[in-house]
Amino acid sequence: MKYSRQRNIILDIVRSSDAHPTADTVYDLARQELPGIGIATVYRNLNMLAENGDILRINTGDGRDRFDGRTGEHYHMICSRCGEVIDIYPTGDAAMEELRRAVNLTFGIKDDNVQINTTLLTGVCNRCLGKEKKN
Amino acid sequence: MKYSRQRNIILDIVRSSDAHPTADTVYDLARQELPGIGIATVYRNLNMLAENGDILRINTGDGRDRFDGRTGEHYHMICSRCGEVIDIYPTGDAAMEELRRAVNLTFGIKDDNVQINTTLLTGVCNRCLGKEKKN
DNA sequence: GCCGGTTTTGATAATAATTATCATTATAAT
DNA sequence: ATTATAATGATAATTATTATCAAAACCGGC
Numbered sequence: 001m002k003y004s005r006q007r008n009i010i011l012d013i014v015r016s017s018d019a020h021p022t023a024d025t026v027y028d029l030a031r032q033e034l035p036g037i038g039i040a041t042v043y044r045n046l047n048m049l050a051e052n053g054d055i056l057r058i059n060t061g062d063g064r065d066r067f068d069g070r071t072g073e074h075y076h077m078i079c080s081r082c083g084e085v086i087d088i089y090p091t092g093d094a095a096m097e098e099l100r101r102a103v104n105l106t107f108g109i110k111d112d113n114v115q116i117n118t119t120l121l122t123g124v125c126n127r128c129l130g131k132e133k134k135n
Numbered sequence: 136m137k138y139s140r141q142r143n144i145i146l147d148i149v150r151s152s153d154a155h156p157t158a159d160t161v162y163d164l165a166r167q168e169l170p171g172i173g174i175a176t177v178y179r180n181l182n183m184l185a186e187n188g189d190i191l192r193i194n195t196g197d198g199r200d201r202f203d204g205r206t207g208e209h210y211h212m213i214c215s216r217c218g219e220v221i222d223i224y225p226t227g228d229a230a231m232e233e234l235r236r237a238v239n240l241t242f243g244i245k246d247d248n249v250q251i252n253t254t255l256l257t258g259v260c261n262r263c264l265g266k267e268k269k270n
Numbered sequence: 271g272c273c274g275g276t277t278t279t280g281a282t283a284a285t286a287a288t289t290a291t292c293a294t295t296a297t298a299a300t
Numbered sequence: 301a302t303t304a305t306a307a308t309g310a311t312a313a314t315t316a317t318t319a320t321c322a323a324a325a326c327c328g329g330c
Binding site for chain 2: 095114124
Binding site for chain 1: 286287288289290296297298
């Protein structure tokens with residue numbers, strides 16, 4: 001993989017965002033820095049960066065992938081009301097180990113060829129819960 | 136929701152398949168029974184049936200939804216090699232309760248607004264593992 | 271059985287996200 | 301600087317799915 005100005009801009013955008021941006025959002029932000037950048041370049045690089053493990057691809061199920069620059073172990077919840085992606089971090093390695101054991105036990109999995117998906121949960125986010133209570 | 140021959144055919148197809156068929160596959164099978172059926176009818180009914188809880192929609196992340204006629208509590212694994220959807224059933228209610236507790240504990244979730252996604256795991260299916268060992 | 275209202279159908283156009291193509295340009299190694 | 305390789309940007313193509321809408325099917329009452 002060669003250096004390119006475009007790729008670095010895209011990586012920076014994804015890394016410095018905490019909103020799990022879509023390709024389109026990344027494109028808009030990238031144009032602010034490099035107006036001539038093409039949408040194909042954005043897609044191409046998001047794919048390469050994800051492939052390379054520099055960023056994470058999040059499939060929300062709504063037809064548009066989102067991307068996450070935080071590659072440390074964490075998980076995502078999709079809000080069933082607004083579709084927002086919420087980060088959830090495990091409370092510690094021990095808890096995580098406990099979860100894996102529970103998964104293996106619950107489903108009778110013996111080997112290590114299985115990993116827990118990064119988008120693990122669906123629920124109602126706090127913002128939507130707040131709005132609900134007001135009505 | 137009214138009776139219609141098409142809807143029943145589609146429901147039967149999804150129910151009697153254990154291959155988590157895509158809309159396209161359902162369309163092919165439906166045409167064997169009712170050659171004039173339209174693709175839009177298939178999509179429309181898969182959506183309505185899923186909305187209604189008669190079938191399950193599985194988002195595999197590869198851009199084409201799959202459908203599952205078994206609505207009892209079970210989970211899915213996506214094979215990271217071949218993309219196949221593997222059914223995984225919990226070993227019992229107690230195990231499932233254990234898993235939920237582990238999830239809540241691991242992620243500091245207190246309320247009940249959260250549910251574990253039906254597509255929970257990614258891994259290598261047995262068929263792909265078998266092929267691998269032979270090489 | 272026929273009528274009127276409602277739902278569903280099927281053909282097809284439209285949408286929307288993403289990928290492929292390809293000539294041109296940028297980057298890296300010698 | 302030269303040259304090989306990789307990346308870019310414009311745009312066409314692809315693909316799954318949804319929207320549109322006139323025609324047909326269905327259902328309850330008469």
